[in-house]
Amino acid sequence: MGEPRPDTPAADPPRPAVSVAGLTPMQQAYSDYASHALGCVSCRDIDAGPCGVAEALWQAYRRESDDAYRRLSSSGQ
Numbered sequence: 001m002g003e004p005r006p007d008t009p010a011a012d013p014p015r016p017a018v019s020v021a022g023l024t025p026m027q028q029a030y031s032d033y034a035s036h037a038l039g040c041v042s043c044r045d046i047d048a049g050p051c052g053v054a055e056a057l058w059q060a061y062r063r064e065s066d067d068a069y070r071r072l073s074s075s076g077q
Ligand SMILES: [Zn+2]
Pocket: 036, 037, 040, 041, 042, 043, 050, 051, 052, 053, 054
């Protein structure tokens, strides 16, 4: 039968990289979100939850992410 399939990690561990050149738009969007979340009092308060800025940054990340995957899956066709 087949060969064992190694588990592939779903994603790199989040890294609050700030101002690193060479990031993709998706990575940059996540970096923006992570940087905000680390420095925002509301976002760090579990009871308060993410603030409006975090929501907007997260939505922006999701858009970039969807975009990137769509580009990947449609490349070469
Ligand atoms: Zn926040």
